[in-house]
Amino acid sequence: MIEFRRPKIVVTLHGIQTTGKWQKQITPYLAKHGLIPYHLDYGWFDVLRFLLPWTRNRRVRAIREELRDLVRITGADRISVIAHSFGTFQVMEALQREHGELKYDRVVLTGSIVPLDYDWQRAFEVEQSVMAVRNERADEDWVAALAGWVSQKLGWLTRLKAGNSGGTQFVYTSPRLIDTANSGDHSSTLNASKFERWARFIAYPYLPDDILRKVKLEIQAFRQEGARLLSEDVTKMRICLFAPIDGALRMVPGASDNMNFAPEYDLCIEADHGATGGAYKTGDTALIQKASGYWGGDTLPGEELAKIHPDLSWVVAIPIKNGDTGAIVGVLSLDGLGNVPEMLQDDTSEKCKVALLALTAGINARIAPVLEAAFRGDSLRKVEV
Amino acid sequence: MEIKLVRGSTDQVSSGSSDTVETWQDSHVVMLKVTGDGDFYNPIVSQARELILKTGSQAMLDSFDSTILSKNKSSFSK
Numbered sequence: 001m002i003e004f005r006r007p008k009i010v011v012t013l014h015g016i017q018t019t020g021k022w023q024k025q026i027t028p029y030l031a032k033h034g035l036i037p038y039h040l041d042y043g044w045f046d047v048l049r050f051l052l053p054w055t056r057n058r059r060v061r062a063i064r065e066e067l068r069d070l071v072r073i074t075g076a077d078r079i080s081v082i083a084h085s086f087g088t089f090q091v092m093e094a095l096q097r098e099h100g101e102l103k104y105d106r107v108v109l110t111g112s113i114v115p116l117d118y119d120w121q122r123a124f125e126v127e128q129s130v131m132a133v134r135n136e137r138a139d140e141d142w143v144a145a146l147a148g149w150v151s152q153k154l155g156w157l158t159r160l161k162a163g164n165s166g167g168t169q170f171v172y173t174s175p176r177l178i179d180t181a182n183s184g185d186h187s188s189t190l191n192a193s194k195f196e197r198w199a200r201f202i203a204y205p206y207l208p209d210d211i212l213r214k215v216k217l218e219i220q221a222f223r224q225e226g227a228r229l230l231s232e233d234v235t236k237m238r239i240c241l242f243a244p245i246d247g248a249l250r251m252v253p254g255a256s257d258n259m260n261f262a263p264e265y266d267l268c269i270e271a272d273h274g275a276t277g278g279a280y281k282t283g284d285t286a287l288i289q290k291a292s293g294y295w296g297g298d299t300l301p302g303e304e305l306a307k308i309h310p311d312l313s314w315v316v317a318i319p320i321k322n323g324d325t326g327a328i329v330g331v332l333s334l335d336g337l338g339n340v341p342e343m344l345q346d347d348t349s350e351k352c353k354v355a356l357l358a359l360t361a362g363i364n365a366r367i368a369p370v371l372e373a374a375f376r377g378d379s380l381r382k383v384e385v
Numbered sequence: 386m387e388i389k390l391v392r393g394s395t396d397q398v399s400s401g402s403s404d405t406v407e408t409w410q411d412s413h414v415v416m417l418k419v420t421g422d423g424d425f426y427n428p429i430v431s432q433a434r435e436l437i438l439k440t441g442s443q444a445m446l447d448s449f450d451s452t453i454l455s456k457n458k459s460s461f462s463k
Contacts, residue, residue: 221442228440278414284391285417295413347415350429353390356417358433361452362445 005253006246008105009036009076010202011067015085015111016045022190026082029195033203035080040066050086051150053159064094067102077246078105078131080202084190085143088112089162100127103247108198110136111186113147115163120172131244134178134201134377136189141166143186175327178376201377205243205252205330210380212254214370215241219332220257222363226334229358230341238337241320241371242269242276243330249280252330263307274300279317279331285360286317287347289340311337314344318360322372329371332363386424391416423453 010030014020023039030037042059049055070079081104083091088109095102096119112135123130137144144166151162166186169179178201182189200208207215219239227234240256242249249269251259259265269277274295275286288295290313295305315335319328343355373380392415424430430453437446 218444221444225441225445229436231440275414278416282416284419287415287417288413291413347392348390350432352415353388353417353429354432354436356390357388357419357429358436358441358445358449360417361433361449362437362441363448365448365451365455366444 005034005206006250007036007074007076008034008080008202008206009038009070009074010080010082011038011040011070011091013040013063013081013083013087013091014042015087016047016050019044020084022084022187022195025190025192026195026198029192029199030202032196033199033208034206035199035202038070038079045086051158051160056160060090060093060097063090064097064102067091067094068098071102078103080105080107082108082198082202083110083112085111085113085166085186088114088165092118095123095129098129100129102129104130105246106131106202106204107133108136108201109133109165110189110194111141111144112137112165113144113162114165114170115151115161116148116165116168117163117171118165120170120174120177124174124176128247130176131247132176132178132201132204132375134180134198135165135170136180136182136194137166137168138182138184138186138188139167140184140188141186175322175325197377197379199377200374200379204374204377205241205245207252207255207374208379211370211374214380215255215367216257218363218366218370219255222332222366223257223334225362226359229362230343230355232336232341233338236337237334239332239334241330241332242280242317244280249276249331261309264309267304267307269300269304273304275315275317276331276333279319280328283319283321283326283328285319285356287314287344287352287356288317289314289344289347309337313338314340316344316356316359318363320364320368320371322368322375325372327372327375329368329375332367334359386419386421386427386430388427388429389418391418423455425453 012023014023019041027037081091092114107130145164147162148164150158151160223237223239224234227237238258240259241252243252251265271277271281275288279286312335315333318332320330320332321328343351346352434449437449
């Protein structure tokens with residue numbers, strides 16, 4: 001079975017008074033998870049040039065051009081970023097100035113000097129210019145604290161709008177903005193154990209081996225259980241996990257069972273399209289059935305419909321949610337070829353309601369903690385399943 | 386605890402524009418909306434649990450109980 005994995009490009013960017021030794025050290029960790037590193041190096045940038053508004057702005061303009069060129073040349077819809085110190089300021093300032101024209105997938109900030117009141121809501125919800133952020137802060141990061149102080153006290157002179165997000169939590173909170181507190185100073189997090197975790201975080205929803213093994217076991221079992229529950233022939237039932245990849249819902253490679261129709265591997269579903277998109281957007285389990293040989297209403301566009309197995313007749317799309325944060329980390333799509341199971345045929349009936357509730361609640365707590373760990377970049381050892 | 390089947394998404398139902406209403410009426414997508422605190426005595430919940438007891442596995446039952454009884458209902462709805 002061939003499943004298409006889209007390349008993920010990871011831009012790394014260092015801070016001031018360094019040439020970013022850690023960028024070279026992180027490369028094997030990124031490679032291990034199938035990520036393509038793109039290390040930006042703007043040479044030794046001293047404190048004076050950082051404080052002067054015109055040299056600082058020139059640097060931000062340069063990074064915008066570099067990132068635009070990267071997107072143009074590679075054709076990537078989104079790029080991921082790992083940035084340290086002044087690098088965090090540059091990448092987030094660049095994003096803000098691009099007004100949604102530039103889009104990031106997953107972002108790691110460490111030793112961050114991004115303002116504490118950065119408009120994450122605009123980035124997440126309005127422009128949808130970032131999918132998820134992991135802020136690695138440290139309790140003794142005096143450099144980030146100093147950047148915040150200079151912005152507050154000497155902003156009239158330096159025009160600097162930075163903040164101590166390397167030491168303090170951002171004002172805005174969201175399940176997509178992961179706050180990680182560490183002990184140490186401005187550069188303590190630049191070490192091997194963090195590099196592995198960041199690579200896993202950025203690779204999501206491509207799942208590392210330990211997580212994928214667990215997810216596969218659960219969904220294989222659930223397909224069998226679903227068939228028994230719906231009194232359906234298990235050979236006609238299929239299951240796969242969808243998650244946001246490049247800004248749309250796509251099948252997560254390896255996280256499927258009995259999906260053997262190759263065109264479906266390249267399915268691209270916008271949020272609110274079909275049952276899967278609807279489940280992702282609303283957070284509710286969705287059921288769709290093929291009626292009189294066609295999929296009606298707010299279904300997928302023709303190009304995507306053409307990729308679907310011709311015998312597919314029904315889909316139950318179950319959003320997988322973290323119980324604590326409410327974050328939707330994926331959509332499990334249980335579907336069937338041939339006839340619609342009797343329990344689901346009348347989609348206004350109590351029987352249908354009972355079946356959908358049993359399926360939804362019967363899987364969520366088994367798979368949500370595992371996917372949440374993957375979403376955060378954690379390993380399975382840290383999760384109680 | 387209220388458990389409903391709603392045709393189309395909430396956004397579409399509540400928007401009120403004529404185009405949207407057409408989409409909603411035409412939609413083949415049905416959403417399971419669960420609101421309120423988990424309640425084992427709710428008839429739909431007890432029937433669903435019974436169905437799992439008859440046909441499902443222990444893992445499915447554990448997940449069901451944990452999801453229903455969870456204080457935080459974000460497992461069901463936003």
